[in-house]
Amino acid sequence: MKVLLVCLFAAVYAKHEVYLGWKSFYVKPSSHDQLKGLGSLIPKLELDFIIKPTVDREGIVLVRPPYQDDFLNFLASEKIEHWIHAEDVKAQLDKDDQMIEEYMQERRSTKTEGMSYDRYQQLDIIYKYLDTVASKYSDIVKIVTPATSFENRPLTYLKISKDNFKSGKPVIFLDGAMHAREWITVPTVTYAIHKLVENVTEPDLLDRFDWILFPVVNPDGYQHSFDRERMWRKTRSTDQHSMGRICRGVDINRNFDFVWNTTGTESHPCSDIFPGSKALSEVETRVVNAIFTEHKDKMVMYLSVHSFGSMILYPWSNNGTLSDRAFALHTVGIRMADAINAFSVINFPRYRVGNSALVLDYFTSGSSDDYAHSIGVPLAYTLELPGRGSNGFVLHPRYIKPVIAETWAGVVVGARMAGDLFGSR
């Protein structure tokens, strides 16, 4: 057994080679000038902010070995407060993996039927689960794969409906893993499937609504974040610019056709917020976009599930102005947050609700929720699930069950309110 464990750990350790020598720092700018200065460094030093700082609120940034001196010199010359977060990012990721692996070893014997929620699932398990649910509940579940990803993986979602969307009930759409590294979003969406068809405790949700559940919008990136770079965020396309092979991928949440590439993007293709060569350049974006187009007249709520930060965010995120649905967006957002906070058994931060730009203190363009709202989906949100630990994306699997359960409590409340407010659209 010991030998097996050592082998497993060794295999796991080999995984984070790309992060060899990387360090991460807390940075806490105290003025907008300092914040801007940090922003201007991103393309030059290929910085990866895993938490964006705002004025007087620290963020966390990953810094590659060749740029660490320049980075620290800049912080010193600009007198930007900072302190070390991880001396050795690879070692930190290895340690996180080791903890997870030990936890998994303890639980090997408690395997449950179907999808299990004591670990983050590999893509093949997720595809198998979607297939199984669709064939076992074929009267209400249709599996749809309209296209394949850049690397030819199925872009698969489920349509769940009592009458195959025929009578035109209000539609609710949830998606996950638009950003590859946000693993906790995937079980959140598959759990919604489970609660709609396998373990139904809220039968009204299928009586009243038709559902679209798309657990992994970005399968290439998701797989890559398991195999090579845990912190991968974008797609894996290589056809967007001349440096395609060196710096792959596009940020799907900057790639929708809503004031595309006007703010909160980086034109440098190595950047994590590269918006692509044009709106909808990515097949993954186009598949989500086609869902909006097909169902926009009936779609009452869209939840794009991301991590992390415990936030419910709504449009407009490109400039912080409010839409004429702001009152409904805020009211339903608060009710969802209340339900999540009330359900929460873990001491996660309480949810914050508000306009995306105002809560985050940064702008984005080309995001899916803004796009959905711009074409008439009244309740369009980004849900940032909780994060915890040395790196909020690497949420220990012991938190999967509490997070999916509390989030489902929010979805239930949001859906019912969406039906009450907009069901007769």
Ligand code: 0X9
């Ligand atoms: O930056 C993003 O795309 C989202 N945060 S994440 O850490 N998951 O990457 C926030 C999106 C905020 N913009 C909108 N709500 N449109």
Ligand code: ZN
């Ligand atoms: Zn995200």
